[in-house]
Amino acid sequence: MQSVSHVAYDVRRLSRAGLPLGTAELARYLVGKTIVRNVGRSRIVGRIVETEAYPPGDSSGHAYRGETASNHSLFLGRGFAYVYFTYGMHYMLNVSAEEPGVGAGVLLRALEPLEGIKLMERRRRTEELVDLARGPGRLAVALQIDQRLDGVDLCVDGPLWLGTEARKTLHIGRSVRIGITREVDRLMRFFEVGNPFVSGPKSLSMK
DNA sequence: TATGCGATATTCT
DNA sequence: GAATATCGCATAG
Numbered sequence: 001m002q003s004v005s006h007v008a009y010d011v012r013r014l015s016r017a018g019l020p021l022g023t024a025e026l027a028r029y030l031v032g033k034t035i036v037r038n039v040g041r042s043r044i045v046g047r048i049v050e051t052e053a054y055p056p057g058d059s060s061g062h063a064y065r066g067e068t069a070s071n072h073s074l075f076l077g078r079g080f081a082y083v084y085f086t087y088g089m090h091y092m093l094n095v096s097a098e099e100p101g102v103g104a105g106v107l108l109r110a111l112e113p114l115e116g117i118k119l120m121e122r123r124r125r126t127e128e129l130v131d132l133a134r135g136p137g138r139l140a141v142a143l144q145i146d147q148r149l150d151g152v153d154l155c156v157d158g159p160l161w162l163g164t165e166a167r168k169t170l171h172i173g174r175s176v177r178i179g180i181t182r183e184v185d186r187l188m189r190f191f192e193v194g195n196p197f198v199s200g201p202k203s204l205s206m207k
Numbered sequence: 208t209a210t211g212c213g214a215t216a217t218t219c220t
Numbered sequence: 221g222a223a224t225a226t227c228g229c230a231t232a233g
Contacts, residue, residue: 087226088215137226179225
């Protein structure tokens with residue numbers, strides 16, 4: 001029997017012009033879209049099922065205190081990768097939002113694995129499908145993300161890009177964000193309702 | 208399902 | 221020195 005990881009999905013790159021203006025709008029738009037990681041001759045494809053918006057002026061966002069060497073990618077305009085390292089061991093992958101010169105980003109928090117599942121299993125050291133990319137740290141490991149991908153244009157052919165949806169997206173829910181201590185009440189987290197690959201407590205992902 | 212803890216490195220105070 | 225957009229393992233309910 002053919003393994004799921006060998007199915008080729010017909011996903012095409014999202015164009016920058018097609019990305020909505022506004023950080024929250026982009027975060028919502030990206031739920032159901034795909035992310036494609038080319039590594040060597042193989043590729044990994046995941047369906048984005050959970051995101052968080054960190055809009056301009058939000059004190060929980062990394063761009064809040066202005067542009068620095070480390071958060072530069074958040075200011076490139078929309079559709080670029082912003083990769084950072086936290087908790088001493090985890091990389092996080094964001095998509096920059098807003099116009100060039102304005103710092104904002106969308107954190108990709110969870111994927112539904114579609115293609116390259118064997119590669120993800122190897123990297124994650126587990127064969128538990130729902131755990132491969134559920135949570136931002138796991139997602140980065142599964143996609144082989146590190147600081148070398150910081151600043152990559154996600155709208156051109158290359159090591160990492162955003163793709164069209166592989167299937168219809170049903171209901172998109174909204175909640176507070178996870179793991180932050182400032183601006184905790186803003187409803188800036190988006191997810192596909194009922195999708196088992198969404199991270200966080202179930203109580204946050206009902207609607 | 209919830210809560211607690213330790214691991215670990217970069218950034219900011 | 222403290223905090224951190226987390227994870228995996230432990231234990232309890």
